[in-house]
Amino acid sequence: MTDLEISKALALAIGWPEDQVRTIGIECYVVTGSAIDRFKPKEGWPWWVKGxxxxxxxxxxIGPIAKKYKLTVNFKNSVAWGDGVRGAISDTPQKAIALAVIGSVK
Incomplete structure (x- = not known):
């Protein structure tokens, strides 16, 4: 998975509705308030009220997500695990946490 795909999968795994998660270019956005998802024809960029x-x-x-899921992280080996959460190993602690949460929700 790419970083963009992991961000989107994590947003969906923690409960963001699919219609409120967008990937635009190299970034993932979540709607944080009233938003209208329209594209400006000339710019090709979405118009967000709040995102x-x-x-x-x-x-x-990732910090509050790790806290919510009670994940423990070994920073030396980039391993994340917790009660009722499938553990994950990755090249960074943030990625290990994200993959552990995504894996436990599936």
């Missing part, structure tokens, strides 16, 4: 970049690599995103 937020959702990137699992950002500790501001």
């Amino acid at each position: 937020r970049v959702f990137d699992y690599r950002d500790w501001a995103v």
Whole structure:
């Protein structure tokens, strides 16, 4: 999975409705308020009333998710595990957390 696919899968796994998760270019967005998803014909860029970049690599995103799912992370080996959550091993702690959450929801 690419980083973009992981971010989208994680957003869906933690409960964001599919119609409120968008991937645009190299970023994943989640709707955080009232939004209208329209494309400006000339720019090809969506018009968002309120939206937020959702990137699992950002500790501001993945930190609260790890806390909610009570995940323990070994930073040296990038392993994440927790009660009732399938463990995951990856090249970064953030990715290990994301993959553990995605894997436990499937």
